[in-house]
Amino acid sequence: MRRAKHPICMVVLGSLVSVIWGWPFGPHLDMDVTPRTTVHISGLLGCNRFRGAVVNYSSMLLEDGLGFLYVGAREAIYKMDATNISHNSTLSLEWVASAEQKRQCLSKGKNNQTECYNHVRFLDRYNDTHLYTCGTHAFRPRCAYIDVAQFTFARFEEGKEKCPYDPTKGYTGFIIDGEMYSASQYEFRSIADIRRNFPFPNLRTDDSPSRWLLEADFVGSAFLRESVNSSIGDDDKLYFFFTERNVEPTAYSSQTRVARVARVCKGDIGGQRTLQRKWTSFLKARLVCSIPEYELQLNVLRSIHVIEGADVQDTIFYGVFGLEWRNVKMSAVCQYSIRDVQTAFDGPYMELQDSKWREYTGKVPDPRPGSCITDQHRALLINSSRDLPDNVLNFARRYPLMAIQIQPVGGRPLLLQRSLDYTKMTVHQVTGLDGHVYDMLFIGTDDGWLHRAVKIRGRMHIIEEIQLFREKQPINNLVISQKQESIYVSANSGLVQVPLSSCERYTSCYDCVFARDPLCAWDGRLCVEISSYPNRSRLIQDVQMGSRGCTNITSDGFVTHHTRVVMAGDDVLLQCEIHSNLASPRWTLNGQQLQGYAVDFGFRTGNDGLLIIGAQIQQSGHYRCYAVENNVWVPVRSYVVRVQPVSPPSSHTSPNPTALPESFFTTATAPTLSPSGGPVEQLLSPPPAPLPSGPEFQTFRHMEAMYISLVAVLGGLCLVLTVVLLYVSFCARSVPNVRKYSRQEFSVTMATERKRSSHFELKTVSSHCNGRIEGRSRAMSQDGEFLQIISADVQSSPCKDPPPAPPLPMPPPLPSTEYANGLSATLPSMLRKMNGNSYMLLTQTDSGMTSPLYHSFTEELNKILEKRKHTQDIQPDESSV
Known part of the structure; x- marks a missing residue:
C-alpha cells in the first residue's frame, strides 16, 4: 500500500515543478527587457583601464572641475587623471595595517585573506586643502586627513564610530558643510546606526525600547536642501536607504527582509532630557517594488540614485531591488518620487502591541513628533530640538515606523531582469534632439x-x-x-x-x-x-x-550578393547574421515573403539563416534576408540559388551530387533594394515560381516528419525512465544490506543456506568452464527480490566491501531456453560474459523464499566449479572465485 502512493506523489511533484518553473514568468511579463546589442570585451571602443598592485577598488571620489579621480582600494589610495586613468601620472598612497594589528585581527578569529587588511570605505572632500578617509584597518577602523597638494597623510584619528569593522558590511556616508554623516553596522555586535560624527554634538539612533534599526544593510544616502524657498521655513533633510529585518505583517510570510528609507533633519541636535544625543526627527517607511499581478515582491535594496529636480519637490530616485534568496537571480529597477516619501512621513504611525506592529489610532501630540523645526514650532517658542516637550520626544522614540508604504511611480517596476543580479546603478540625464x-x-x-x-x-x-x-x-x-x-x-x-x-x-x-x-x-x-x-x-x-x-533604404550602402549552385536533393544553408537581439529575420523568394518556415514548405529558419531542405528545381530563385526591427525591413543578405537536376548514372561513373566544382560558387556585389524588387532582381532572379511540390518533395517532407516523431517518442521515453529511476531509488532505501561471503566460504554457504534466508555474491567464474552464455543477460526482480550486477573489474578487498549497486527495474522474463553450458535462462541468477574469458554472477537476495530452481542451479554451479578445479593447473587469481 505504501508503494502505491509513490507514483501519485511523483505525479503531484511533477505538476508542482511545472507550476513553479513557470511562476512568476508568464508570457505577458513585458518588463523583462532584452538588451538590443551585446558587446564583448574584444569589441570595446575608447576604453581606458587601470590595475594596480592591490585589489578591491570600492570607493571613488570624482572632482570633475579639477580633473581628478580619487580611488580607495585595499591598503591603497590613488589619485588619477580623470581624462585618462591609464596615464602614468597616477599617484598612489599606501595605507597598510601594521603586522601587530593583523596579528590581533587573526586572534579575533577573522579571515587573514579578506578581513585582516585595511579596506578604504570612505573618501570625501573635507575642505579646500584636505580629503577625509576611513578604513577598516584590520578590524580596528582608522580615519585620516590627506593633504591634497602633497598627496600625503596629514593626521590620523580613531574611526570606530565612522567606519564599519567588517569590509563586507553595507556602508554610506558623506560630508556636508563640514559635518560628517555615516550609516553602517559599526561594532562587533553588528548594531546598525545612523550617526553624525562631527562636529559636536554627535548624534545616533536609539536602540530602546524597540530598536529603530534591525540588522540594517545600508546602500546609499542623499542630502536635499528643502529649506531653499520653503514657504514654511523647513529644514534641510538627510535620507538613508537600506534593507533591514522585517517586523511588520506582510502578505508573504517567507519575507524576512524589507527595503526602507529613513529621514533625519540636518538641524537636529537631540533632546534636552529625553533622547539626549539621539535623533529626535528619525522616521522610516517601507519602499515597495513588486509586480502585483504575479504577487512577486523584490524586497532587497541593492543600489540607489537620487536626481534632484529644479524644485526639490520634483526630486526622483531610482532603486535596484533583488530577491533575498541567494540561489535565485532576479533584479528590478523602480522609480520613486520624493513627494510620495513626504506623504508617507506625514501620515499615520505604526505601533508595537503584543509583539505585533499595527497602525496607531490614538492621539498624536502637538507639535507632530519626528518633524523638523519650522515656523509653526518657532511660533510656539520651540527654536531647536532641545526645546521639544518630553511627550513629543517619548512618542518619537516609541513610534519611528510609518504606516504608509511608498509605491513606485506607475505602481510597478520599470525594468526586470530574470537571469542576473544588478549590483550598482547611476543615472545621467540627457536632452535629445526632440x-x-x-x-x-x-x-x-x-x-x-x-x-x-x-x-x-x-x-x-x-x-x-x-x-x-x-x-x-x-x-x-x-x-x-x-x-x-x-x-x-x-x-x-x-x-x-x-x-x-x-x-x-x-x-x-x-x-x-x-x-x-x-x-x-x-x-x-x-x-x-x-x-x-x-x-x-x-x-x-x-x-x-x-x-x-x-x-531611403539604398543610402545604407551595399549588401553582399552571393550565388549558390547546388544539386537537387541537397540541403542548403543561406546564412544571415543579425547583430540586433531585438530584430527578427524575414526572407523573400523572388520578391515574395516566405510565409511558412515548416517542413511542408521545404524551409527552416533559425538565428543563423535559412535552411532549404532537399532542394528542388522549383526552389531556385533570388533569396533576400531582412532584419525586421520596429516594423522596418532592413536588407542584410542576398542570394541567387540555382538548383541543378541530378544526372542519371552512367555505366562508367557514379555522380556524387554533393561534390561540386569550385566554379559553381560565385560571389558578386549588388546594391540594396526594397522587398518589392528592382534592377538586380530583374537581372539575377528567375521569374517567380510557386512553392515546391511533387512526389520527390513529399518524400523529403515525410522523412522529416518521421524524424520529428522519432525525437518526440524518444523524449517521452526519457521522461518515463527518469520518473521510474527516481521511484526505484526511493524504494532502494528499504532494501536490506547484502551480506558478503569470502571466496573460501562460498560453496559451503550455498550448501548450508538453502532452507533459510540467504545472501550470496559471486564475483567471477573462470573461462575454463565448457560453455558460454550467448545473448543478453538481464537482472530480474520478483516478489521483492533484487538482483544486483557487481562490476567484474573491481578488485575485492578484505577490508572494504564494494558499495551495493542500485536496484534495477524488473524486465519481462526470458524464454526458457537451454544454452550450451546447460544453464537455463529462467534461473533466478545468471552468469554474464565479461571480457570474453570470464563470467559474472548477478547477486541474489532471498527473503525467506527458495526458488524451485534453486537446488538444480546450485548443483549445476558446483559441477562447474568442481570441473574447473580439476582442469586448472594454477591457483585461481584475484578475479576468480
Missing part, C-alpha cells in the same frame, strides 16, 4: 557587465550590454563625469573608463536610429555624438519610436 530630457541608467551586474538603458515613456530600453572584465566579478561602484563624457567603473580587479556612448559602433542610418540612444544621431554619413555638433538641424534621431528618419 527636446525631451531622458534618464539614462548605467547599471552594473554581478558578473562584470554594464547595461546602458534609457527610460522612454515609462518603459526601459536597454541600448546595449557591455562586458567590462574578462573574469566574472561584481561591479563595486559607478561614477559619471559629464566633463569627460565617461563613466568610471570599479570592481575587485581594477577600474575601467568607458565612454558614455560609442556612436561609431553603429555603421548605418537604421542601426543608429534603432539604438534609440539620446547621445547619438545620424549626420548622413556617420553616427555621431550630438554634443559635438553645434548645428543639429540636419541630424537624424528618433528616441521615441526608433524607426523614423531613414527614408
Whole structure:
C-alpha cells in the first residue's frame, strides 16, 4: 500500500515543478527587457583601464572641475587623471595595517585573506586643502586627513564610530558643510546606526525600547536642501536607504527582509532630557517594488540614485531591488518620487502591541513628533530640538515606523531582469534632439557587465550590454563625469573608463536610429555624438519610436550578393547574421515573403539563416534576408540559388551530387533594394515560381516528419525512465544490506543456506568452464527480490566491501531456453560474459523464499566449479572465485 502512493506523489511533484518553473514568468511579463546589442570585451571602443598592485577598488571620489579621480582600494589610495586613468601620472598612497594589528585581527578569529587588511570605505572632500578617509584597518577602523597638494597623510584619528569593522558590511556616508554623516553596522555586535560624527554634538539612533534599526544593510544616502524657498521655513533633510529585518505583517510570510528609507533633519541636535544625543526627527517607511499581478515582491535594496529636480519637490530616485534568496537571480529597477516619501512621513504611525506592529489610532501630540523645526514650532517658542516637550520626544522614540508604504511611480517596476543580479546603478540625464530630457541608467551586474538603458515613456530600453572584465566579478561602484563624457567603473580587479556612448559602433542610418540612444544621431554619413555638433538641424534621431528618419533604404550602402549552385536533393544553408537581439529575420523568394518556415514548405529558419531542405528545381530563385526591427525591413543578405537536376548514372561513373566544382560558387556585389524588387532582381532572379511540390518533395517532407516523431517518442521515453529511476531509488532505501561471503566460504554457504534466508555474491567464474552464455543477460526482480550486477573489474578487498549497486527495474522474463553450458535462462541468477574469458554472477537476495530452481542451479554451479578445479593447473587469481 505504501508503494502505491509513490507514483501519485511523483505525479503531484511533477505538476508542482511545472507550476513553479513557470511562476512568476508568464508570457505577458513585458518588463523583462532584452538588451538590443551585446558587446564583448574584444569589441570595446575608447576604453581606458587601470590595475594596480592591490585589489578591491570600492570607493571613488570624482572632482570633475579639477580633473581628478580619487580611488580607495585595499591598503591603497590613488589619485588619477580623470581624462585618462591609464596615464602614468597616477599617484598612489599606501595605507597598510601594521603586522601587530593583523596579528590581533587573526586572534579575533577573522579571515587573514579578506578581513585582516585595511579596506578604504570612505573618501570625501573635507575642505579646500584636505580629503577625509576611513578604513577598516584590520578590524580596528582608522580615519585620516590627506593633504591634497602633497598627496600625503596629514593626521590620523580613531574611526570606530565612522567606519564599519567588517569590509563586507553595507556602508554610506558623506560630508556636508563640514559635518560628517555615516550609516553602517559599526561594532562587533553588528548594531546598525545612523550617526553624525562631527562636529559636536554627535548624534545616533536609539536602540530602546524597540530598536529603530534591525540588522540594517545600508546602500546609499542623499542630502536635499528643502529649506531653499520653503514657504514654511523647513529644514534641510538627510535620507538613508537600506534593507533591514522585517517586523511588520506582510502578505508573504517567507519575507524576512524589507527595503526602507529613513529621514533625519540636518538641524537636529537631540533632546534636552529625553533622547539626549539621539535623533529626535528619525522616521522610516517601507519602499515597495513588486509586480502585483504575479504577487512577486523584490524586497532587497541593492543600489540607489537620487536626481534632484529644479524644485526639490520634483526630486526622483531610482532603486535596484533583488530577491533575498541567494540561489535565485532576479533584479528590478523602480522609480520613486520624493513627494510620495513626504506623504508617507506625514501620515499615520505604526505601533508595537503584543509583539505585533499595527497602525496607531490614538492621539498624536502637538507639535507632530519626528518633524523638523519650522515656523509653526518657532511660533510656539520651540527654536531647536532641545526645546521639544518630553511627550513629543517619548512618542518619537516609541513610534519611528510609518504606516504608509511608498509605491513606485506607475505602481510597478520599470525594468526586470530574470537571469542576473544588478549590483550598482547611476543615472545621467540627457536632452535629445526632440527636446525631451531622458534618464539614462548605467547599471552594473554581478558578473562584470554594464547595461546602458534609457527610460522612454515609462518603459526601459536597454541600448546595449557591455562586458567590462574578462573574469566574472561584481561591479563595486559607478561614477559619471559629464566633463569627460565617461563613466568610471570599479570592481575587485581594477577600474575601467568607458565612454558614455560609442556612436561609431553603429555603421548605418537604421542601426543608429534603432539604438534609440539620446547621445547619438545620424549626420548622413556617420553616427555621431550630438554634443559635438553645434548645428543639429540636419541630424537624424528618433528616441521615441526608433524607426523614423531613414527614408531611403539604398543610402545604407551595399549588401553582399552571393550565388549558390547546388544539386537537387541537397540541403542548403543561406546564412544571415543579425547583430540586433531585438530584430527578427524575414526572407523573400523572388520578391515574395516566405510565409511558412515548416517542413511542408521545404524551409527552416533559425538565428543563423535559412535552411532549404532537399532542394528542388522549383526552389531556385533570388533569396533576400531582412532584419525586421520596429516594423522596418532592413536588407542584410542576398542570394541567387540555382538548383541543378541530378544526372542519371552512367555505366562508367557514379555522380556524387554533393561534390561540386569550385566554379559553381560565385560571389558578386549588388546594391540594396526594397522587398518589392528592382534592377538586380530583374537581372539575377528567375521569374517567380510557386512553392515546391511533387512526389520527390513529399518524400523529403515525410522523412522529416518521421524524424520529428522519432525525437518526440524518444523524449517521452526519457521522461518515463527518469520518473521510474527516481521511484526505484526511493524504494532502494528499504532494501536490506547484502551480506558478503569470502571466496573460501562460498560453496559451503550455498550448501548450508538453502532452507533459510540467504545472501550470496559471486564475483567471477573462470573461462575454463565448457560453455558460454550467448545473448543478453538481464537482472530480474520478483516478489521483492533484487538482483544486483557487481562490476567484474573491481578488485575485492578484505577490508572494504564494494558499495551495493542500485536496484534495477524488473524486465519481462526470458524464454526458457537451454544454452550450451546447460544453464537455463529462467534461473533466478545468471552468469554474464565479461571480457570474453570470464563470467559474472548477478547477486541474489532471498527473503525467506527458495526458488524451485534453486537446488538444480546450485548443483549445476558446483559441477562447474568442481570441473574447473580439476582442469586448472594454477591457483585461481584475484578475479576468480
